[in-house]
Amino acid sequence: MNSYSDINFANLFAHQARLRPAALAIEDDESSLTYGELELATNRLAAALAKMGFGKGQRAILFAGKNVASIVIIFGIVKAGGVYVPVDREIPGGRLQLIVGETGPTLFFEPYSVNTTVPELPPGCTLVSRDIVSESIRESKAAGNAQEYSMPDVAIDPDDLCYIMYTSGSTGRPKGVPISHGNFGAFIDSIESVFLMNEHSRTMNTLPLYFDGCLCDAFYPLYRGASVYYTPALPMPGLLVNILVQKNITHFTAPASVLTLLHQYLEKKDITLNHLEMIMTGAEVCDKKVVHFFLGINPGGRVRVINGYGPTEATCDAVTYTISQPSDSLSGYFPIGKPLKHVKAFLRTETGELTNAVGSKGELLISGPQLFKGYLQRPEEDAKALEVIDGALYYHTGDLCSISAEGDYCFLGRVDEEVKLNGYRLHPNEVRQALLRQPGVKSSEIIIASAGNEKLLSAAVVLSREGDWETLKALPRQLGSLLPSYMVPRIFAEYRDLPLNPTLKVDRKKLQLEIEAKLTKANGSFFSMIGEEISADK
Numbered sequence: 029m030n031s032y033s034d035i036n037f038a039n040l041f042a043h044q045a046r047l048r049p050a051a052l053a054i055e056d057d058e059s060s061l062t063y064g065e066l067e068l069a070t071n072r073l074a075a076a077l078a079k080m081g082f083g084k085g086q087r088a089i090l091f092a093g094k095n096v097a098s099i100v101i102i103f104g105i106v107k108a109g110g111v112y113v114p115v116d117r118e119i120p121g122g123r124l125q126l127i128v129g130e131t132g133p134t135l136f137f138e139p140y141s142v143n144t145t146v147p148e149l150p151p152g153c154t155l156v157s158r159d160i161v162s163e164s165i166r167e168s169k170a171a172g173n174a175q176e177y178s179m180p181d182v183a184i185d186p187d188d189l190c191y192i193m194y195t196s197g198s199t200g201r202p203k204g205v206p207i208s209h210g211n212f213g214a215f216i217d218s219i220e221s222v223f224l225m226n227e228h229s230r231t232m233n234t235l236p237l238y239f240d241g242c243l244c245d246a247f248y249p250l251y252r253g254a255s256v257y258y259t260p261a262l263p264m265p266g267l268l269v270n271i272l273v274q275k276n277i278t279h280f281t282a283p284a285s286v287l288t289l290l291h292q293y294l295e296k297k298d299i300t301l302n303h304l305e306m307i308m309t310g311a312e313v314c315d316k317k318v319v320h321f322f323l324g325i326n327p328g329g330r331v332r333v334i335n336g337y338g339p340t341e342a343t344c345d346a347v348t349y350t351i352s353q354p355s356d357s358l359s360g361y362f363p364i365g366k367p368l369k370h371v372k373a374f375l376r377t378e379t380g381e382l383t384n385a386v387g388s389k390g391e392l393l394i395s396g397p398q399l400f401k402g403y404l405q406r407p408e409e410d411a412k413a414l415e416v417i418d419g420a421l422y423y424h425t426g427d428l429c430s431i432s433a434e435g436d437y438c439f440l441g442r443v444d445e446e447v448k449l450n451g452y453r454l455h456p457n458e459v460r461q462a463l464l465r466q467p468g469v470k471s472s473e474i475i476i477a478s479a480g481n482e483k484l485l486s487a488a489v490v491l492s493r494e495g496d497w498e499t500l501k502a503l504p505r506q507l508g509s510l511l512p513s514y515m516v517p518r519i520f521a522e523y524r525d526l527p528l529n530p531t532l533k534v535d536r537k538k539l540q541l542e543i544e545a546k547l548t549k550a551n552g553s554f555f556s557m558i559g560e561e562i563s564a565d566k
Contacts, residue, residue, distance in 0.1 A: 032214050038103070049064025054096055091137070223306065224332075292525075319362065337437075348364075473539055
């Protein structure tokens with residue numbers, strides 16, 4: 029028996045409800061539940077769903093808002109033996125219909141937002157009224173006895189699915205990633221030694237509940253008896269900082285793009301985060317200057333920043349690197365680290381060799397009990413992404429990595445992002461790294477923009493001083509001392525903030541479209557995306 033065999037999604041916080049029923053578990057702007065109330069509310073909802081005929085292996089779709097009700101729905105589904113399928117409340121209708129068609133849901137939960145439209149449901153699918161959820165929550169608060177309702181008597185096996193999350197596909201068609209209770213339990217057990225949470229921890233959920241990173245800040249804390257505050261959907265820096273201060277937050281998770289926004293806000297304020305102990309970041313490469321700032325944000329003790337890496341297919345984080353001290357240099361990036369204890373990894377070089385030798389470079393392949401077994405109804409994608417090596421199933425991440433002298437994996441970029449421009453091969457991430465080393469540059473992104481029949485390497489940048497035209501115009505010369513000429517961007521566009529997509533990553537497609545729109549209206553190499561158009565020809 030493995031060390032995580034008794035951990036599954038359905039019983040994640042049951043021990044906390046028994047031991048500490050009056051302790052705060054979850055809260056949002058409008059409501060909160062103790063562990064005893066959360067146990068009772070989710071058990072009541074699971075029992076109600078079972079009476080509707082919902083049971084083991086059946087799927088249920090919900091519009092996953094960042095609130096107490098969504099958490100109750102998710103655990104109610106799983107405790108009834110079902111599989112939850114979270115979707116964005118603003119999901120395009122065509123994408124939602126595809127998900128409905130592929131998952132074949134038995135239940136579809138009525139949205140809480142009046143602006144969200146329920147799609148046409150297939151035969152046999154029941155719309156669950158939000159009143160049922162509200163009643164489960166209301167009765168749990170009135171009863172205050174976590175022992176009154178027990179979970180439905182459903183045997184949950186490690187291979188049973190607990191959720192299906194959809195990730196974007198290279199063909200434009202989203203892919204469903206089914207994750208089992210065994211996958212989930214292995215992740216929870218793996219991340220224990222990294223997060224170091226306990227019943228005194230207070231965490232802030234920033235990530236959407238339809239994004240795998242939410243396991244770190246919305247669900248794992250409940251296993252450790254911490255309390256979780258679910259923030260509003262918009263990642264507004266001032267709002268997040270107020271929550272960090274007022275709620276005495278000790279742990280939170282934020283993609284590099286959100287962490288950069290918080291840094292830009294905080295460095296202008298006289299604010300310290302006196303309770304903060306840990307930040308989990310990842311999803312994108314984080315600037316060292318931003319990490320160094322947060323290491324010192326708590327004057328009473330050193331903050332740890334965890335650089336986490338992991339695809340949805342591996343449940344969540346599979347590789348982590350703990351940063352507790354500033355590095356000697358601002359150049360380069362922090363490593364993504366070493367595999368978690370239930371993860372095995374190799375690099376596959378261009379020659380096909382599997383290696384973990386220092387200095388080697390290749391595509392990262394990962395294996396272990398956190399890894400899913402295949403996409404939902406997509407055997408052609410399975411054939412491309414999965415491979416059996418020496419009897420073990422491995423996932424091709426599509427990420428190019430190297431191995432440092434300390435044995436840490438270092439992210440270099442996407443294998444499929446390597447571009448050929450004017451006959452030269454280059455990685456946009458290498459250009460971005462050089463940009464972030466320049467004084468006056470706070471954040472940046474590299475894209476390829478089209479101008480007629482020409483492809484132009486373009487940089488979107490956020491400057492330390494907005495409108496600092498001299499700094500912007502000096503960048504080509506500075507980059508030219510670090511990079512070959514073909515890797516120096518032709519276009520530089522200043523942004524106040526880089527746009528984010530719903531999963532809080534930089535929206536590179538939007539950047540491309542906006543810069544291309546500028547190129548159709550004006551000549552030059554330098555543009556402002558703030559207010560009136562500015563070009564080098566001004």
